[in-house]
Amino acid sequence: MTDLPATNDPPSSTAAPLDGPLPFTARELRTGLRATLPLIPGVLVFGMAYGLFAQQAGLTMFETLAMSALVFAGASQFVAVGMFATGAPGGLIVLSTLFINLRHLLMGLSLAPFLRRDKTWVQALLAFGIVDESYVLTSTRWLGQPADKGYLVGTQVALLTVWLLSGWLGARLGPAIGDPRAWGLDFALVATFIGLLVPQVRDHVTLVVALLSGVVAVAGALVLPGNWYILLAALAALVLALALEARR
Amino acid sequence: MSDTLWVILGMAVVTYATRASLLLAGGRVHLSPRLEQALRYLPVALLTAIVVPALLVRNDALALTTKNVLWTVLTGLLFVLAWRTFGL
Numbered sequence: 001m002t003d004l005p006a007t008n009d010p011p012s013s014t015a016a017p018l019d020g021p022l023p024f025t026a027r028e029l030r031t032g033l034r035a036t037l038p039l040i041p042g043v044l045v046f047g048m049a050y051g052l053f054a055q056q057a058g059l060t061m062f063e064t065l066a067m068s069a070l071v072f073a074g075a076s077q078f079v080a081v082g083m084f085a086t087g088a089p090g091g092l093i094v095l096s097t098l099f100i101n102l103r104h105l106l107m108g109l110s111l112a113p114f115l116r117r118d119k120t121w122v123q124a125l126l127a128f129g130i131v132d133e134s135y136v137l138t139s140t141r142w143l144g145q146p147a148d149k150g151y152l153v154g155t156q157v158a159l160l161t162v163w164l165l166s167g168w169l170g171a172r173l174g175p176a177i178g179d180p181r182a183w184g185l186d187f188a189l190v191a192t193f194i195g196l197l198v199p200q201v202r203d204h205v206t207l208v209v210a211l212l213s214g215v216v217a218v219a220g221a222l223v224l225p226g227n228w229y230i231l232l233a234a235l236a237a238l239v240l241a242l243a244l245e246a247r248r
Numbered sequence: 249m250s251d252t253l254w255v256i257l258g259m260a261v262v263t264y265a266t267r268a269s270l271l272l273a274g275g276r277v278h279l280s281p282r283l284e285q286a287l288r289y290l291p292v293a294l295l296t297a298i299v300v301p302a303l304l305v306r307n308d309a310l311a312l313t314t315k316n317v318l319w320t321v322l323t324g325l326l327f328v329l330a331w332r333t334f335g336l
Contacts, residue, residue, distance in 0.1 A: 063252050070260035075298075080259060090251060094258035103294055104266035110287040112274020123275060127268035132298075136291040143288055190302040194325070197295040201329055206292050213293040214300035221301035222308060230297045237293030241286035 021118040024149040032154020035137050042192025043074075043133070043159060044166045049188065050077055051170025052177055057085035061171055068167040072131060072160060074189060075227070076100040100227045106234060107135040114147045122149075129156030136196050205244055213237035 047068070054064040059081065067077055076097045083093045107130050115123050126149070134155035141151050170177075201207050216236045220229025279287075303322050304310055 059252060063250070063256060066253065067256045067259065070256060071263050073263050076259065076263065080255075084252065084255075090255035090258065093255050094262055097259040098262040098266070101263045101266045104263070105270050106287070106290055106294070108267055108269065108271030109274050109279070110290050112271050113279060113284055115271065116275035118275075120272065120275075123272055124268055127271045128264060130267045130271070132294065136295065139288075139291055187302075190299055193295050193299045197292065197299060198325060198329070200292045200295070206289060207329065209289045210292050210296045213296040217297040217301045218304055218310070221305045222310065229301060230294070233297035234290065234293045237289060237297070238286050241289040241293075242282060245282050245285045 021122065022114060022147050022149045024153070026150065028148035028150030029154040030150075032137070032141075032151035033158050034154075035141070035151070036133070036155045036158035038195065039133050039137075039192055040158070040162050042188045042195070043162050044169075045188035046074055046192070047163050047166025048170030048173070048177075050074065050081065051167040051172075052174045053078065053081045053085075053170075054167070055171040055174045057081045059084060061168070064167055064171050065164060068164050069160075071097070072129070072163065073097075073101050073104075074131075074163070079227075096226065100230075102231050103234060104130055106238070107139075110139060111135070114142055115149075118149070126152060126156075129153075129160060131156075131159060132193070133196065134159055136200075140200065205241070208244070209237045209241050212240050 050068070051064055054067070054077075055061075059067070067080070071077055071080075079096055079100060080093050083096065108127060111130065115126065118126075129152070134152065137155050138152045141147075197210075201210055213233045213236065217229045217233035220232045224232065300322075
């Protein structure tokens, strides 16, 4: 094959290919892995706190790691472990998990346009690793330059590896650490998210959307039970973003 | 298999459903360009919705006393944001 353009080529486009699946390159895989490195300390500490809580709640090492490997959603795992500790019924734990993780619906919707030309099994596989951090990193990357599955997979592999390792470490070191809250370890995730959030706010619209989301979230957290405020605030912010886009 | 493992499996199923359902459906349903544009703001909206209450709400009440170090941190963050955005 030469690089001569064929006569029936579609007009060249700078964006992702419009007629085929997203590319998957080793270069973007490495970039994704590297982009995740700054998040690792926060995820590591949060994962250790999870492992420790799980052990205190009476979960075996196998159960602790199975939850990390199969559920792979930190906040809901934290809540679930707390519920296991108080002997809550299993159905209620599953229901709480569903509610806390409803926000992933929006993330899936937001990535769908990029992945719609990929095979269904590829979409299904990538869906497993849509966590807050991989989603935020990847959607930012894909909006900035041609999308590439390698980047998403790189962030997912790095995060899942650290998540499993830190859960194991926390469960092993448990007794030596004591109560993770006394060390402020439960704040590690929030600190990581602040690190992700601040560089994203680059223009007025984003700032306004963020402010509304923050205000609605605080109001919701005061009034609503559980974690409903996250979904409420995200939806309110999306509606505002829709309105602002319509005015452009 | 222990009861705990069954619960974990249930958690895994519902969590995966939240991740995969709209991603898979979104490939078949056409999103309006406006919605696609608005979804660009989702990362920021989600992060803010998680971070701000974690900083400001304690035990279902606003923690607004000066003892709250996080308020100080947030004020500083907002100040830097305002500085960079509006070029104070």
